[in-house]
Amino acid sequence: MNTRTAISDLFTREEITELTAKSDLHGSWAVLSTWAVIGGTFATVAGFWEYLPNWGKLLICIVALVILAGRQLALAILTHDASHQSLFKTKWLNDTLTDWLCARPVWNDLHKYRKHHLRHHSKTSTVDDPDLSLVAGFPTSKKSLMRKFMRDLSGVTGFKFALGRVLMDVEKMEWTVSNDRRWIAQEGRQWSDYPKAFIKNSGGAIVTNTALFSALWAAGHPKLYALWVLAYVTPFPLLLRVRSMAEHAGMETSNSALTNTRTTKAGYIARALVAPIHVNYHKEHHLMAAVPYFKLPRMHQMLRERGHVSEPPTYWQVLNELSAKAD
Template identity: 70%
Template sequence: MNTRVSVAELFSRDEIRELTEPSDSQGGWAVASTWAVIGATFAGVALSWQYLPGWGKLLVCAAVLAILAGRQLALAILMHDASHNSLFKNKWLNDHIVDWACAKPIWNDLHKYRTHHMRHHAKTFTVDDPDMSLVTGYPTTKKSLARKFLRDISGITGLKFSLGRVLMDAEVLRWTVANDKIWLPREGRQWHDYPRTLLKNSRGAIITNAALFGALWAAGHPKLYLLWPLAYLTPFPLFIRIRSMAEHAGMENSNSALTNTRTTKAGWIARAFVAPIRVNYHMEHHLMASVPYFKLPKMHQLLRERGYAPEPPTYRQVMSLLSKKSGKIDGNQAVIQKS
């Protein structure tokens, strides 16, 4: 098992100070631009829908669902960065603006996520890692991976996740990201406690989604809101799966981020759908979680120059690798062991 590497061995004090300096303007741009794309997507559908033939509407609908799901993942990554207090310098912006502008619209909670996610960083790739179920079972066969992807894109995974979220908000299940079934004690609870608790924990998602629906209603296109939950149920789980696989699946069982976490090369298509907000620089993030998203490429370049980070694989290479029972890839020391 590899020993954990100290960042002080990799970077000077001045480099660490410079790399970990967040920016309110960069954080604000990331949030604003994500919502700008969402707004432009809805506007594009509203303006073009009446002029399209039937087959054109189907193609546009598929593209819109993918774009919206990619931006839903971007909102999740913004929440993730704020949980590390690296998105904004200002703690209030990290804790409150991001919770309401990014987490709650996708039925999440920044503060619950932060507690959960800190355990993932402290226990990465151990039995106590709360996200282990997201990356176990790889490598697998091509048929198995295809079945997983089909369940995602057909909405089966999304519906199961949504049911799990209802049970978590009702405090029947313990809150997790991975949707693991950890039942909470029910002694002393009455039947009416469950809907009351559900409403209390879900009200942020209800309020923010009502606001989105209201904005579309005011623009004269309330039906377009249906694209938002549909994207959440279909492409969104697929994009989450691909992102999770790329980050940790098939990596070495070690306590070093250099070998238990993978950085992946992301072109513009990957950045649009599965790797927004520089989340593909995941090895760098695990080495120093306080580095804001816009400085991760510089950190990666420094590691490359010093021989700590080889050429990363592409998402296509990682998916191909993880759909085999054995094999290895040079990029990012992504050694795959037999399962």
């Protein structure tokens, strides 16, 4: 098993200081631009709706679902970055603002996610990695991968995820973002404890989604909120799956981020859908999680120039590699 990579062997102290410098301006841009795309998507659908034939309405809804799912993933990635205290320089912006503007709208919780995710970083690719179930079973066959994708697009995965989230928020199941299920003993609980727990744990998601629905209602288009829900249960799980596969599936079991984590080349479409906020530079992120998103491309280039990493594969190449197993 490879030993853990010492970051001091890769960068000087001055370079580490420069790479880990955080910025409220860049953090604000990432959050506001994500919501600007969300708002622009709703506005576009509303503005063109009455002028489109039925097939045009169907087409614009499909496009909107894909765009919204990509931005829901962006909100999840912003939550991920905030869990490492790297999104904003100011703690309140990083921990409170991001929780309410990024985590809660996609039914997440920054503080619970941070506790879970930091264990993933300390135990990556080992049997104690809490995210191991997300990438188990790869490589697989193309037929198997297509079945997984169809479950995502049909809403089966999204429904199971939502059901799991309810069970976690009523505190019948331990909180996780992986596929593992660990049940909590229920001895001594009263029936009234379940709705109380749900309100306590899901209250933020309810408030932020009510705010989004109210904004659409005030704009005269409350029905557009259905696109947000449909995006969450259909394309969003597919994008989450591809992102997880690209990061760790099929990689070595080792203590080194240079071998247990994958960086993936992302073009404009990939960045819009499965690799927002430079999350594709995942090897770099695992090497030094304190580096903010806008410094990751520079960090990658420095590692390339020094021969520590090679040219990364594209997402298509990763998917082909992970589905090359014979039936």
